[in-house]
Amino acid sequence: MLCPYCHSPLQETAILTKSDQQATTYECFTCGGHWFPRWLANDISLSQANNADSITPQTSINPPEFPRCPECQNRLSLIKHDSVPRGLHVYTCPQGHGNFFPKGELIQFKKAQEAKITYHQVWGIPIKSIFAVLLPVALVLSLAVGIPLTTRQVQQSAETRISADEVFSSPIITQIPPDSISLSFSTTLTGSTTITLYQNNQPINTYTASSTPTTIHTTTLKNLVPNLPYTFTITLETATDTIVSKPYSLSLSP
Numbered sequence: 001m002l003c004p005y006c007h008s009p010l011q012e013t014a015i016l017t018k019s020d021q022q023a024t025t026y027e028c029f030t031c032g033g034h035w036f037p038r039w040l041a042n043d044i045s046l047s048q049a050n051n052a053d054s055i056t057p058q059t060s061i062n063p064p065e066f067p068r069c070p071e072c073q074n075r076l077s078l079i080k081h082d083s084v085p086r087g088l089h090v091y092t093c094p095q096g097h098g099n100f101f102p103k104g105e106l107i108q109f110k111k112a113q114e115a116k117i118t119y120h121q122v123w124g125i126p127i128k129s130i131f132a133v134l135l136p137v138a139l140v141l142s143l144a145v146g147i148p149l150t151t152r153q154v155q156q157s158a159e160t161r162i163s164a165d166e167v168f169s170s171p172i173i174t175q176i177p178p179d180s181i182s183l184s185f186s187t188t189l190t191g192s193t194t195i196t197l198y199q200n201n202q203p204i205n206t207y208t209a210s211s212t213p214t215t216i217h218t219t220t221l222k223n224l225v226p227n228l229p230y231t232f233t234i235t236l237e238t239a240t241d242t243i244v245s246k247p248y249s250l251s252l253s254p
């Protein structure tokens with residue numbers, strides 16, 4: 001794999017996670033950048049990050065305008081999210097392959113993450129959502145077809161379904177190892193929400209995301225089987241309407 005910044009070959013490097021698991025990162029010894037498979041950056045300690053970021057780059061480089069994922073060559077995007085302090089550069093692959101940290105950014109990110117956790121612990125303030133501190137993991141989300149509509153969905157007018165795209169934000173999905181997923185999204189209308197999970201086009205479970213009317217919704221989907229393709233829809237109940245999102249597909253990495 002080649003470095004998204006300078007295109008030098010990335011070196012496989014062993015790293016220990018906070019729970020003492022062996023993991024692999026991909027280091028660039030030319031520009032000092034790091035490629036982390038998805039989720040891993042959330043799971044290393046500050047000292048591991050410090051070690052990784054102590055690599056002295058051979059050259060300083062001008063980053064390309066559009067860094068690309070070393071795995072799928074898609075354009076990486078900068079994460080603009082509560083978990084990444086403003087001004088830091090953390091890139092993510094749209095297909096969820098991982099995160100790229102240019103030289104020096106990993107340690108800044110980990111310091112900010114630890115500081116936020118410590119702040120909440122010291123003041124006894126619960127962290128509103130794990131998304132406040134963890135990098136989101138963009139799993140493959142795409143429009144799935146062929147889901148049989150439930151009776152209630154069929155009763156909706158076509159107009160309501162067309163406008164659903166404007167009501168739901170794209171869900172942010174974060175994998176919680178080993179087999180859970182945390183889902184977060186917002187709605188432009190206030191209401192309560194449920195998630196319907198499908199497998200092979202059959203509804204297999206329903207989860208409450210918000211039992212009381214709100215516009216920010218989170219829930220955890222537990223006991224998923226890695227590598228199995230799932231689909232889900234979000235149902236929003238406002239005071240007057242029931243609106244169903246388009247179907248999203250997701251799969252959990254092993």
Ligand SMILES: [Zn+2]
Pocket residue numbers: 003004005006007008028029030031032033
């Ligand atoms: Zn590089």
Ligand SMILES: [Zn+2]
Pocket residue numbers: 069070071072073074093094095096097098
């Ligand atoms: Zn990728």
